[in-house]
Amino acid sequence: GENVEQHPSTLSVQEGDSAVIKCTYSDSASNYFPWYKQELGKRPQLIIDIRSNVGEKKDQRIAVTLNKTAKHFSLHITETQPEDSAVYFCAGGNQFYFGTGTSLTVIP
Amino acid sequence: AAGVIQSPRHLIKEKRETATLKCYPIPRHDTVYWYQQGPGQDPQFLISFYEKMQSDKGSIPDRFSAQQFSDYHSELNMSSLELGDSALYFCASSLVRGTGELFFGEGSRLTVL
Numbered sequence: 001g002e003n004v005e006q007h008p009s010t011l012s013v014q015e016g017d018s019a020v021i022k023c024t025y026s027d028s029a030s031n032y033f034p035w036y037k038q039e040l041g042k043r044p045q046l047i048i049d050i051r052s053n054v055g056e057k058k059d060q061r062i063a064v065t066l067n068k069t070a071k072h073f074s075l076h077i078t079e080t081q082p083e084d085s086a087v088y089f090c091a092g093g094n095q096f097y098f099g100t101g102t103s104l105t106v107i108p
Numbered sequence: 109a110a111g112v113i114q115s116p117r118h119l120i121k122e123k124r125e126t127a128t129l130k131c132y133p134i135p136r137h138d139t140v141y142w143y144q145q146g147p148g149q150d151p152q153f154l155i156s157f158y159e160k161m162q163s164d165k166g167s168i169p170d171r172f173s174a175q176q177f178s179d180y181h182s183e184l185n186m187s188s189l190e191l192g193d194s195a196l197y198f199c200a201s202s203l204v205r206g207t208g209e210l211f212f213g214e215g216s217r218l219t220v221l
Contacts, residue, residue: 091210094164098150098151
């Protein structure tokens with residue numbers, strides 16, 4: 001199946017700073033790249049996604065960039081806030097395979 | 109708006125017992141996915157159904173089986189439970205198979221003693 005690698009596994013930033021999380025995938029046929037946010041004990045929820053015909057997508061403080069040649073896509077969160085603290089997962093391979101997650105802590 | 113409904117929310121079983129989890133997807137969603145999430149782990153894909161037919165299989169143990177019924181609800185059956193089966197089990201549905209947002213239920217927490 002698809003091999004999705006996610007880095008870093010943990011990330012701590014000061015409030016107001018930016019956070020970047022990166023995922024690489026192996027299946028060149030993948031064409032949909034979502035990012036999910038999961039708070040402790042809660043369900044994962046989609047925060048942003050991108051399709052293979054687009055290189056970048058932005059939604060307020062959140063953006064995703066896709067490099068199909070290098071097979072990686074990244075989540076960018078700007079002006080981080082304490083409520084951004086959560087675990088973030090990317091997914092690939094038609095969403096069957098999640099990355100290993102990044103635990104983001106925003107320090108007030 | 110209707111969401112994905114899972115039941116039961118919590119379940120406690122003994123080793124070697126059997127458990128059944130139920131999932132009611134969002135109406136008109138054509139694909140249902142089952143995931144297993146251990147503590148501190150990422151969701152592991154178990155199995156999916158497209159239009160009531162099994163479509164893809166992930167790391168589902170042979171002791172587990174699943175099906176989707178005519179009313180589109182799905183059930184995950186787990187037999188000969190082991191301590192390692194203790195996890196949060198999520199069901200998700202999507203409107204477009206493979207390339208659309210996954211809507212997750214709140215999960216069923218299984219504890220095997």
